[in-house]
Amino acid sequence: MQTYESDANIGNIKLIAVDMDKTLLTDERVLPQGLDERLDKLAEAGIVFCPASGRPAPKLEEMFEDIKSRIAFCPDNGACVIYRGNYIYKSNIDVALYHKVLAHAVEDPRAVPVLCCYDDAYVLAHDHKYHDEISIYYSAINYIDTFEGLDVESNKISIFFPAYDAEPAFRETYNPTFSDKLYVTNAGREWIDFMNLGVDKGAGVAHLCEHLGIDIADAAAVGDTYNDIPMLERVGHSFIVDNAEEHMNAHAKWRIPSNNDGGVLTLVDAILAAR
Numbered sequence: 001m002q003t004y005e006s007d008a009n010i011g012n013i014k015l016i017a018v019d020m021d022k023t024l025l026t027d028e029r030v031l032p033q034g035l036d037e038r039l040d041k042l043a044e045a046g047i048v049f050c051p052a053s054g055r056p057a058p059k060l061e062e063m064f065e066d067i068k069s070r071i072a073f074c075p076d077n078g079a080c081v082i083y084r085g086n087y088i089y090k091s092n093i094d095v096a097l098y099h100k101v102l103a104h105a106v107e108d109p110r111a112v113p114v115l116c117c118y119d120d121a122y123v124l125a126h127d128h129k130y131h132d133e134i135s136i137y138y139s140a141i142n143y144i145d146t147f148e149g150l151d152v153e154s155n156k157i158s159i160f161f162p163a164y165d166a167e168p169a170f171r172e173t174y175n176p177t178f179s180d181k182l183y184v185t186n187a188g189r190e191w192i193d194f195m196n197l198g199v200d201k202g203a204g205v206a207h208l209c210e211h212l213g214i215d216i217a218d219a220a221a222v223g224d225t226y227n228d229i230p231m232l233e234r235v236g237h238s239f240i241v242d243n244a245e246e247h248m249n250a251h252a253k254w255r256i257p258s259n260n261d262g263g264v265l266t267l268v269d270a271i272l273a274a275r
Helices: 020-024 035-044 057-063 095-106 125-134 166-178 201-212 226-234 246-251 263-273
Strands: 015-018 048-051 080-083 086-090 112-117 120-124 141-144 156-160 182-186 191-196 219-223 237-241 254-256
Touching: 015 020, 015 201, 015 263, 020 219, 020 263, 035 048, 035 263, 048 201, 057 080, 080 201, 086 201, 095 112, 095 156, 095 166, 112 125, 120 125, 125 141, 125 156, 156 166, 166 182, 166 191, 182 226, 201 219, 201 226, 219 226, 219 263, 226 237, 226 246, 237 246, 237 263, 254 263
Parallel strands: 015 048, 015 219, 120 141, 219 237, 237 254
Antiparallel strands: 080 086, 112 120, 112 156, 156 191, 182 191
C-alpha cells in the first residue's frame, strides 16, 4: 500500500472525516498534542473537520468542547450527523426491533447490552459492574431493572463484550440473526453496534457532504477497523493509520503514520501544504 505522499490530489480535499479510537486518539485515549492549531488552520482554509465515531454525540462534543460549534460530527456510526451544533440527520430504530436485539443480548452470557438514545443510554442494573468501561463512551447512563416496556428514541444498540469476544459473537450469532433487519458491525473486539439498514459512517459522511454541497470525491476519511470500512470505500481519499488491522489494507488507498505517531496530524499538514 502506498503512503499518503502519493495522493496526487490531496490538495483538493474539502472535508476530512476521522475515526477516534486507535486513529485520532492515542492508545491512552487522548487527543494528540498539536491538534488544536491544525484545526484552526483547517478552518482558515475552509476545510471541514468531522470526527466520525461509534461514540455518541455528547462524548464526541465533550472532547471538542471549545470548537464544537465550528466543526461537524458523525456520531453513532453515522446514525446521526451534526454540523455546527445542529442535527442535520437522524435515523431512529423501530422500538419493537430494538427490543428484539436487547432481548437476544440479555440471554447471552457474554453480552452487556446498551441502548443508545442520543444524549443518554440505558443499561441493566446488574451490569453496573462494567460502568467504568461503558462510561468511557456514554456520559449519562440510566441503570434500569429491565428493558421491557421501554419506549424511547434510539438510533443505535451497542453490545459490550468484556471478554473481548465480539468478533466471534458477530460472526456466529448477531450478524446472521439480525443483518436482514439492521446494519450490524464490529467496533473493535469489545463492541458490536446495530443501526438501521443503510446507516454507517459512509452514509453519514455522504449526508454531510450533500448538506454542505461538497463532492464526496473531495472528501477524505481515516480509520483503522471494521466500522470505518463504509466511509473509506465511499470517499475519494481513503487513509488508514499504520496501526490498522491487516485486513484493512483492502479498504483504503493510502497509509499514514500510526495513531501514537500523530498520523492524522501528518495528514492534515500534507493537505494544508498542498493547498
